[in-house]
Amino acid sequence: MEKYFVFLILALITEIIGTISGFGSSILFVPTASLFFDFKAVLGITAVFHVFSNISKITLFRNGINKDIAIKLGIPAVLFVILGAWLTKYVPVKEMELGMNILIALLAIFLLFRFNKPIKQTNQNLYLGGMISGFFAGLVGTGGAIRGITLAAFNLPKDIFIATSALIDLGVDLSRAVIYVSQGYFPTEYIKLIPFLILVSVLGSYLGKVILKFTSEKLFKYIVLGVVLLTSLFQFINYFTVHTTP
Structure with a gap:
């Protein structure tokens, strides 16, 4: 019981940070949850949790959705999340964890060196980013x-950035949640967590929105960069500690 309590507190923190950063909480939630659960269970719990998380954000920021970007980025994202989720059935857990660590590290490096050099505003980049x-x-x-x-x-304003990202993510998480659950990644013993995950998603999104009112656009970008860099460092330390311990 104590394990679940600590997990839910950390989940709340990741949800707040995820809302502020605009990236969603998965970049912090996945490595955090992996400290408490088997990695495939983490995938299932993350997908279910983020369905509620994204509904909360869409409700709180509903006047800021850019539908054109959501469609062009969202449709490829949904199609390819189905492919990625299906492949988890065949990829060993250790390799998936390592892949997650490498991905987060590369993202941190990318943001560090291209912080003020955004990619081009093209439909092709939207499609590719979604895929x-x-x-x-x-x-x-x-x-x-x-x-x-x-x-x-x-260069979307904070509210539009978060709302548009949440709408895309909702489609992504609903799609992968169906596949994960069908593959047994959400054991019935974790169903009892759902009411608490709903509460965490709503409260975390709300507190994140409140904090955003006092956060400048410039600081907002630094928060995004900081979240990715800290997560990358944390994950590599955790991964190599776990897999090198006798």
Whole structure:
């Protein structure tokens, strides 16, 4: 019981940070949850949790959705998240965890050196960003940062950025949740967590929105970068500690 309590507190923190950063909480939630659960269970719990998380954000930021970007980025993301989620049945857990660590590290390096150099505002980049973010969301549980990098090219205001990202992510998470549950990644023993995950998603999204009112656009970008860098460092330390311990 104590394990679940600590997990839910950390989940709340990741949800707040995820809302502020605009990337969603998966980039922090997945590595955090992996400390408490088997990695495939983490995939299932993450997908179910983020369905509620994204509904909360869409409700709170519903007046800021850019439908054109959501469609062009969202449809490829949904198609490729299905592919990535299906492949988890065949990829060993250790390789999926390592892939997650490498992905987060590469994203951190990319943001560090291209912080003020956004990608071009083209439909091709929207399609490609959707494909890549969706695929990795399905395969290793997190693709929100890639989607965030793509959206950042369009210089969207904070509210529109978060709402548009949440709408895309809702389609992604619903799709992968169906596949994960059908593959047994959400054991029945975790059903009892659902009411608490709903509460965490609503409260975390709300607190994130409140904090955003006092956060400048410039600080907002630094928060995004900080989230990715800290997560990358944390994950590599955790991964190599676990897999090198006798």
